[in-house]
Amino acid sequence: MTSTATPAIGADEIAAFRELHTRLGDAVATALLGKRDVVDLVLVSLFAGGHVLLEDVPGTGKTTLARAVAAALGGVSRRVQLTPDLLPSDLTGAPVYDPQTGQVRFRPGPVFANVLLADELNRASARTQSALLEVMAEGTVTADGVTHAVPAPFLVVATQNPVDLDGTYRLPEAQLDRFALRTALGYPDAPHELDVLRPGSGAGRVSAVPTVTSPQVVADHGRRLAAVHVPEPVLRHLTDLAATTRTDPRLRLGVSTRGLRSLVRCAQVLAATRGRHTVEPGDVRELVDPVLAHRLQLTRQAQLAGVTTTEVLAEAAAALGDR
Template structure:
């Protein structure tokens, strides 16, 4: 038995994680009702060590979702309202002189939290947006040449309004590629919206989210899930999906290697949440769009034709051969 096989996550741990995942999802749903699929995607990103871009119109519960996740895992939550005059140091922190000790000390910014809500991230200038690149990728903030590690787990939930473009700055491809998952919450269905509309139903909803875990437990499971078995045929399948996007004439930028690695991490968590210690092609097909669609860039001709990256990915998924079941 190889070292990798001997340290791979066991079935008992898978069962424990599945129960934890369900508890977290149930806890978050006490505040964000009727959106379990969206909640599960955010939890996938949390355990996979990635970040989430919530692209939706105002008033759909984006802030509530981020705070509910932080409440359920018992971690620290911070909110940053992105505006054109926001400075990078307002996000990451800065060095200040302490007159009492006559020393220069680092004052941590709001990114030093388990869940960071970057509200309306596309309203800040590119210099401020880029301040998040290092911490999102390496979980470290460097100020005056000194690195400062953020807490684990670390999840950035960024929001942007795709309709209102006044006073906004387009997120560059390099930053979009840092987000593991992009998802929209959408409006609630009639039953759940009626529940929200009842007088008094909204007050204290986030405050009432039960704490069902702790940051150490979440970080530990996230590390262990990285050892979940992914067979070579599945890895080749993911690679072939990436190659197909790069060769598609409607795209001027296909899936990056970082994007494909993110897909591997996500399917590991997704499989474990369903009680499996191995990944199947269905995991890849279910997560390909939320993980890869925002990383693709259409050609001008495809944009004018009204094509979307989701449509391109759907066609790619239908055209690439799926590994046989025995390939597991």
């Protein structure tokens, strides 16, 4: 009987990916100074086929990050400012009547891009937020019973302001679970902020970002990285960690299976960026908080007591150790 298992990834493929990852990171970093750690994390999500939630105040470079990633991979970038009156079809597109041909054709929305910046996602109504659920999970949009595929790779970089809550809607659990990871850019340090302020420095200008690859190459590498080996003890550790969160009295919602799958995919990419064919426990430890913390939901009592999901995860991981 012929095996259908994914063949192991070769050393030459790992080396080619590392070179591509470095070139992409260097290119994006020309527009986003001093944030290489965040850039690398976003690239991990890109190659893992996931999406990124940026929780940050305005003016820290979120739009620059999304557009720089699209420019570096040679893809299409779209930006949507989410507002309460935005309709689902304003994101996904809709069938429209063409008076010249007398036929109804599908008009693609801004989700038909390689990188979509959904700015202030929590300002959109629940109806509009739900329009992203299918495309973020399946990479397709269904309209009038017809399914349309978005380009590959497809990366949603969504933002929400954690400070200004007026006129916002809480992101539901199903929406949060679609994001592979959550992170923040934060303010730049003083030397890099000075570089941004200097006239003619080029910092922050997406036009200065070189195109170093193509969307097809990135998509191909992402598919091959699924062959990076994940040892059985690492997988068992993850299931134990998830079980611990599901029984923690401070949580009303623990880690989902989708969350574990996202962690595995991101860990495979992270291991490959370090030249390894196998995921190690350290890869998982590094990604636990950005990949899982936003998926947990605290009880009201835990929130009032000042507990954070990061603390709950850290305690669960410490209790389990590396076993």
